[in-house]
Amino acid sequence: MRTSKAVLIADLRSSPPKSSYEFSHRCADSLDAGDHLITLFGRHEKSNRHWGTIVTAVFQTTAGELKVFRGQAEDGKHYPSLTHTYPVAQIFERELWEQTGLQPDGHPWLKPVRFEGERQQRMTDYPFFKVRGREVHEVGVGPIHAGVIEPGHFRFMCLGEKVHHLEIQLGYQHRGVEALLLRRPPMALASIVESICGDSSVAYAWGYCAAVEALSNSPVSLETDLLRGIALEMERIAMHVATLNGLATDVAFLQGGGTYGRLRTAIINATQRVCGNRFGRGWLRPGRARELSEVLRQDLIQTLTAFARDFTEINELMLASLSVKARFQGTGIVSTKTAQELGLVGVVARASGVEIDTRVQLPGRVYERFPAELITESSGDCWARMKQRMREADASVQWLLKVLGDTALDLSGSAAPDALGKPLAPETLCLSLIEGTRGPVVQVLETSSQGQLLHYKVQDPSLPNWFGLAMALRDNDISDFPICNKSFDLSYCGNDL
Template identity: 35%
Template sequence: MRINAFGFPGLVRLSAFAGKSSAFRARVDAHTWTRTAGTVRDAGGRLISVWGTEEAADRFVISAAYALEDGILWLQLPADDRHESGGYGYPDLSAVFPCATRMQRAVYDLLGLRAIGAEDTRPWLNHGNWAADYHPLRKRSSGTERFEPSQDADYPFVPVAGDGVHEIAVGPIHAGVIEPGHFRFSVVGEKVLRLEERLGYAHRGIEKLFQRTPWLLGQRLAARIAGDSTVAFSWAYCMAVERAFEVRIPPRAQWLRALLLERERIANHLGDLGALGNDAGFAYGLAAFSRLKEDWLRVNDQCFGHRYLMDRIAPGGMATDLDPRCIPAMLTQCEQIDAEVRAMQAIYDDQSGLQDRFAGAGIVSAKVAEHFGVCGLVGRASGRKIDVRVDHPYAPYHEVQVRAVSDDRGDVAARVAVRFNEIYESLRLLRALLSDLPGGHVVTPVEHAGAPSCGVGWIEGWRGDVFIAVETGADGTLLRCHCHDPSWHNWPALEHAIIGNIVADFPLINKSFNLNYAGHDL
C-alpha cells in the first residue's frame, strides 16, 4: 500500500531521499492513529518505532513511524487525553503491533505518556531508583533533585508454575566483557519453558544529550550510540539532518558512505562467525576469524584513519576523502578475504560437531518473525526478506543494486549461513563501489534555513534497519532526535527462540542474534 492512498489531510512530504524512497509526515487524531495501525498491518507494512516528544511545557506528541511500499509514514498524535492515573495518554499500538510493547513502556519512563489500553505497563528503563515524578525527557520535572527509590526494585517477572519448574537468573553482570542484561529462565530439568529479558541497564540518556548538542556535531554523538554500528547511526543521523535542511550531498560522498557501511557489515560478520564457532566448541574458528577481522580493521585504519570508522561521516558528506592509492589495496583485500572466508565456510560445513549444534537450535519461525516484526539478518534467516537497501534503496544503492540474501530455516545454522552470504554480497558491492567511485568533492556546506524543520534517516545496518528522526527549531537547534536500533524488534524473538532448547544452548543462540544492549537502551 502506498502512503498517498491513506488520504491524510495535511500530509507533508519530507525532503526526498536521494534514491527511490521518501518519507511523509501527518498529524492525526486518536481515531486515525488507531485505524492507520490496523490498515498498515493488513497492507503488509510494519512498525519501525514509537517515541514521544514534549513540544512545550505539558504539551506532548506521540509519534509512530511505519514502513510502507513507497517509504516511511511518520504519524504524530497530540497526547492530550487524560487517563485514570491523571497523566497523559494515547491509544495503545501493541494490540496491533506487539513489537510496540517495550517501546511504549520506554516512552512512559522517559516522558510519562501512558499507552491507554496496553496490557504490559511495567517500567522498562526505570529500575526503581528514579523519583516518582521524574521523567528525563520532560522539560521540567520536580523530581530531578531527588533520586531516592520510588518503587519496589524487584521487577515483576511473569512466573511459570508447575511440577519441577524452577528459575535460573543470569545477569545483569556477565562473566565476559559485555554490556549488562538480565535473563530469567523458567526451566524443567534443562529444558527452557520460558525466557524473560530485563534490559535498560545501559541507559545513558542519549536522547537527552542530543537536546544539548549542536546539530552540526550530532553525528559524533550518534556514532557513539553503538560502537559496532557507528557508520549506520552516523549516516542515519546525517541523512535526517540533510533531509531536514534539504541538502544534496556529492555523489562521491554517497559512494564513500556505502563503502564504509559495507566494511562495517563485513567486520561484524567476521567477528560473529568466529564467536559462533567458539560457542559451539570450535576454538579454531574463533582464531581464524579473529585474524581476518583484525586484518580488515587495520585496512580501515590505514585508508580512513579509524579502525571502526568513527567520525568519518559528517553532515553534508564526508569528513575525510579516500586516497586513490588505497583503492588497489582494498580491492586486493576483498579478493583475499573472499577466498579465506569461503575456505572457512567449507571447514564449518564439514565439521559434524558444529552442524549438530547449529542445526535446529533456536528456531524463529516465519510466523514468530512476522508477529514481532523481526528485521535484519535474523529476519532474513527466517524467510522475512526485509532489507532497506533493496526495498527502499537510498543513494547509491539505487545504482549499485543489492542482491537480497535469505534463508527459510530460522535456526542458528540459517543465521550462520546468512552471515557468510552477506559477506560475499558485501564484497561484491565493495568491488563495484571501488571500481566506479565518482570523482569530485566529498562535502556540501549545510546551512539552516531559519525555520523549524524535520527529517528522517533510514539505513540498513548490519543488524537491521537503523532509524533516526530529528526535529529542529527556528534557530537550528535540535528540539528532538529519536534514534532507533533494530534490536527493539529482535530481542522479544530471542525469548521465543530459546523455548524447548536446553539452557546450555542459550549462549550459542544468543550469539547467533548478537543484539544490541546500549543502542537499545537510549
C-alpha cells in the same frame, strides 16, 4: 512530505497532529493493510499550538513507501493498546509509556524498557513473569557476566533443562543519549552519534549526516554517498565476521575461532588505514566523507580479494562440520510467522525468511546505482542465522569490489563545506534509515519554529529484536542459550540509550 527512499522529510505545518483516537485507528488500519511499523515514539509538547504529548508513528507500506502519522494526547492519558492485536507494537508502546506516561490500556506486557528518569533506582522491583509448578525453577544470569561484555539480566523459567520462558531485563547502562544530543549544535553531533553503538559507528554516522543534510537542504555528491556506502559495507563485513568468530568459539570449532578473528582484523585494519580508526569513526561527517586516494583504493581491493579467498574456505569448513551442524541445526528456531508478528528486523528477520532490507526496498541513490542483494534463509534457527551472516558478508565483499573497481568513479574528493553553515528547516521532521549490520538504524530529527533541534529520536535494530531472542529459547535446553544469544548478537547499549 517528500522522500528520497531512505530519508523522509515532512513539513509539520501542513500536517497537524490528529486526536489520539484517530491516530490509533490510522495505525491499526495501516497494520491491517500489512504495512511495517518502523517506529512509534512520543515527546512532551508545551507550545501554544499543541499541548500534552505528541506521538509519531512511521510505517513502510507494502509498496515500499514511507508514511508518517502524528497524534496528540493529554499527558498521562489512557488509550486502547495496539499490542493486544498487533504484537509488533509491544516494545514501542512500552517505551512510549516510560518516556511520556501515556497509558496503553490492555497492554499484556507493560514494564519498563530501560528504566529512565525516576525509575532508574527501582530496577530491583522489575515485575518478572512467573511460571508456577512444583518442578519449575528459575535460573538468573547477569547482569555481571563472566566476560568483558555489557550488563544484562537473563531470567530462565525452566522445567528440568527445558526453558519455558526467558525474560530479558536491560537498562543497566542507560546513558541519556537522546537528551545529550540536544545539548550541542546539530552540526557538531557526529562524535556523539558514532559512539552510541560502537560496532555500528558508520551506520549511525551516515543516518545522522543524511538527516542534517536534508534538514539544511545541503545535498552531497554521489561520490560522497558512495564513500559512505563503502564504509558501511566494510563495517558490515567486520561485524558479521566477529559474530561468526564467536559462534565458532562457542562450539569449540577451533579452525573458525582462529581464522575468523584474523580475517576481521584484516578488515578493520583496512578501515583504520582510510580514516584513522578501526571502527570507522571520523570517516563520515556532515557534507563530506573521508576520500580514497588511488593508493588506498588499490589497498582495499587487494585486502578484500585476499579476504574473499580465505573467507570462502573457512565458511566451507564450518558448514561441513558435523559438530557445528549438530549444535546449530534445529536450535533456537524463530518461525517466519513469529518474526513477522514481533516485527523483527535485519539479519535475524531475514534468517527467518522475512524479506526485509532497507538497502533493497528503500535504496537511495547509492544502492540504486549499485544494487544490494536481498538474501534470506528459511529455517530460522542458529544454523540459518550463521549462514545468513556468511552470505551477507560475502555479498558485501562482492559489492565493494564492484564499486571500487569502477574506474569511472572519482573517490578522491568529496567535501561540501557549505553544508555546515546552513540553518535547519523550521517545523520539519526528518527520518533517516540506514541498514546497519543488525538491521535498520532509525534516527528522527524534529525542529522547532525557529529551526532549532527540538527532538532527536534514536532507535537501534536491537530494540525490537530482543524479544525474538526470548522466543528462540522456548522449549530449548538452557545450555543452548550461549549459541542462540551469539547468533542474534544484539546490542545492549542499543537498547540502553
